[in-house]
Amino acid sequence: MKGQIVISKATIDRLPLYFRTLRLAQDEGIDIISSDELGRRLGITPEQIRKDLASFGQFGKKGVGYYVNELKRNVGEILGLDNHWNIAVIGIGHLGAALANYQNFVTLGFNLVALFDQDPGVIGSTVNHVKVEDIMNLDEIIKERNIHIGIIAVPAAFAQGVADKLVAAGVRGIWNFAPIKMKVPDFMHIVNEDLSVGLSSLSYHITRK
Amino acid sequence: MKGQIVISKATIDRLPLYFRTLRLAQDEGIDIISSDELGRRLGITPEQIRKDLASFGQFGKKGVGYYVNELKRNVGEILGLDNHWNIAVIGIGHLGAALANYQNFVTLGFNLVALFDQDPGVIGSTVNHVKVEDIMNLDEIIKERNIHIGIIAVPAAFAQGVADKLVAAGVRGIWNFAPIKMKVPDFMHIVNEDLSVGLSSLSYHITRK
DNA sequence: TAGATTGTTAATCGATTAACAATC
DNA sequence: TAGATTGTTAATCGATTAACAATC
Numbered sequence: 487m488k489g490q491i492v493i494s495k496a497t498i499d500r501l502p503l504y505f506r507t508l509r510l511a512q513d514e515g516i517d518i519i520s521s522d523e524l525g526r527r528l529g530i531t532p533e534q535i536r537k538d539l540a541s542f543g544q545f546g547k548k549g550v551g552y553y554v555n556e557l558k559r560n561v562g563e564i565l566g567l568d569n570h571w572n573i574a575v576i577g578i579g580h581l582g583a584a585l586a587n588y589q590n591f592v593t594l595g596f597n598l599v600a601l602f603d604q605d606p607g608v609i610g611s612t613v614n615h616v617k618v619e620d621i622m623n624l625d626e627i628i629k630e631r632n633i634h635i636g637i638i639a640v641p642a643a644f645a646q647g648v649a650d651k652l653v654a655a656g657v658r659g660i661w662n663f664a665p666i667k668m669k670v671p672d673f674m675h676i677v678n679e680d681l682s683v684g685l686s687s688l689s690y691h692i693t694r695k
Numbered sequence: 696m697k698g699q700i701v702i703s704k705a706t707i708d709r710l711p712l713y714f715r716t717l718r719l720a721q722d723e724g725i726d727i728i729s730s731d732e733l734g735r736r737l738g739i740t741p742e743q744i745r746k747d748l749a750s751f752g753q754f755g756k757k758g759v760g761y762y763v764n765e766l767k768r769n770v771g772e773i774l775g776l777d778n779h780w781n782i783a784v785i786g787i788g789h790l791g792a793a794l795a796n797y798q799n800f801v802t803l804g805f806n807l808v809a810l811f812d813q814d815p816g817v818i819g820s821t822v823n824h825v826k827v828e829d830i831m832n833l834d835e836i837i838k839e840r841n842i843h844i845g846i847i848a849v850p851a852a853f854a855q856g857v858a859d860k861l862v863a864a865g866v867r868g869i870w871n872f873a874p875i876k877m878k879v880p881d882f883m884h885i886v887n888e889d890l891s892v893g894l895s896s897l898s899y900h901i902t903r904k
Numbered sequence: 905t906a907g908a909t910t911g912t913t914a915a916t917c918g919a920t921t922a923a924c925a926a927t928c
Numbered sequence: 929t930a931g932a933t934t935g936t937t938a939a940t941c942g943a944t945t946a947a948c949a950a951t952c
Contacts (some may be wrong), residue, residue, distance in 0.1 A: 489755070491943095494943060495896075496943070496944090498899050499896055500896035501895065501899070502891055502896065503889070505852065505895070520908085526719070527876060527892065528876055529876055531944080533945060535946090536912090536913085537911085537944080539910095539911090540910085540912070544910085545910095546909075547908050547909085547910075547951090548908085548910040548911075548950065548951045548952050549907080549908050549909050549910075549950095549951060550908080550909070550910080550952060551909065551910080552712050552910090564899070565898050565902070566898040566900050566901065566902025567898055571898060571900060571901070580793035580796040581793045581794060581797070584789035584790045584792070584793035585890075588789070588890065589727060590874060590890070590891050593893060594891055594894070596898075634901065635894075640736045656899040659897045659901045660897075661894055665799060667716075673904075675900040677893045677897045679890070679893045680711070681794075681797065682715070683711045683801070685782075685844070685870055686710065686776065686888075687707050687708055687713070687774075687886060688868045688870055688884055688886045689774050689780060689805075689844075690710070690774050690866075691782070692843065693774070694885075695867060704919075705920090730933075730934075731933080740920080741933090741934095742920080742921060742922075743919095745934065745935065745936090746919095746921090746935085746936085748934095749934085749936070753934085754934095757926065757928050757933055757934040758927060758931080758932050758933050758934075759927095759932080759933070814930080816908045843937080853905035
């Protein structure tokens with residue numbers, strides 16, 4: 487009954503780290519890796535890693551370890567990276583442009599297929615070989631280009647409006663960089679990436695030194 | 696014995712959200728807010744909020760709620776935002792430039808006081824009114840300008856080297872955007888902001904729809 | 905075979921939720 | 929006073945760690 491087991495959010499957030507480390511190991515020409523070595527490279531206990539992986543299947547060989555290529559492919563499939571999702575960035579300011587240029591997304595198999603802005607001075611320009619479209623045409627273009635994920639990088643005041651449009655246009659998920667709590671239907675997946683959280687928690691810790 | 700109580704990471708990560716929401720409430724002219732209303736705005740249960748806040752002191756009034764100004768000031772102090780930490784960005788590529796321009800850091804009380812890069816074509820230019828310095832002078836400038844936090848936005852291959860220099864120069868904390876696990880001394884605080892984690896976990900969820 | 909390492913179950917630890925007394 | 933809402937304790941839930949049998 488694997489299908490009924492609920493995987494913890496913590497486990498899911500570690501999978502991309504495993505994927506990343508397996509890719510690096512692959513680049514180094516390593517064929518087989520143990521949970522011990524993976525753990526050493528990531529600062530995660532080997533027990534934790536084995537537990538995480540075991541919740542999706544048996545990927546290792548007892549007494550041997552994990553085959554790097556095979557495990558990387560499996561973790562990639564678990565994360566759905568083999569779907570090569572089409573993504574769009576909305577709001578081509580400093581952050582939006584940086585995201586549009588972020589090379590790691592390509593490495594992970596995402597396809598950047600559209601950029602949107604409302605500023606006539608930005609519309610029509612090209613960022614990372616993709617033309618910036620008028621946000622007025624969002625619905626049409628999302629459907630035409632079969633965009634699965636919308637990345638919101640507009641100012642907080644406009645974020646909810648953009649989210650509503652993305653939902654209406656039929657994206658499957660939203661990655662939100664605006665520091666607000668969005669209201670979206672229950673079926674919509676949304677990941678919030680509020681950059682001030684990380685910096686503030688760092689401030690908390692160094693304050694207590 | 697409050698000082699001995701260990702506050703959970705989850706609680707600390709929620710504090711910036713409380714701060715943000717309290718600031719918005721303040722802007723709206725709201726004087727008093729209940730844990731219920733705060734919870735509604737954040738999608739967090741009121742019990743959770745009361746528990747989080749109570750681990751730092753008694754900030755509310757029974758039967759009344761929390762005074763917005765007072766609670767915002769208290770949460771800000773808990774996070775150490777009143778220290779007005781001096782920050783520097785290392786690596787002025789697309790992401791580094793976006794971070795240098797990120798206005799929310801100002802809102803939180805951080806001071807951007809230095810930018811560094813190794814590219815002669817970038818050194819000497821100005822981003823958000825701050826001049827980009829040669830990374831060769833990092834140690835000297837970190838000390839001169841009393842920089843508390845270093846933000847690493849260089850390619851993964853250079854990140855460890857930059858971290859080592861920041862530690863040697865005496866920063867108190869590192870905010871790392873490079874997708875690698877850094878080796879830093881135990882006393883150093885480091886927060887990793889790997890952007891591929893968020894997008895990958897979104898991929899995971901929409902794959903299972 | 906002996907040594908190594910996984911996968912899994914049990915034990916522990918930590919965080920969230922529920923309940924309610926205190927009190928404004 | 930009655931109603932509202934906090935702060936705190938107890939109960940539940942979930943995640944990590946420890947231990948070890950299975951097996952390559």
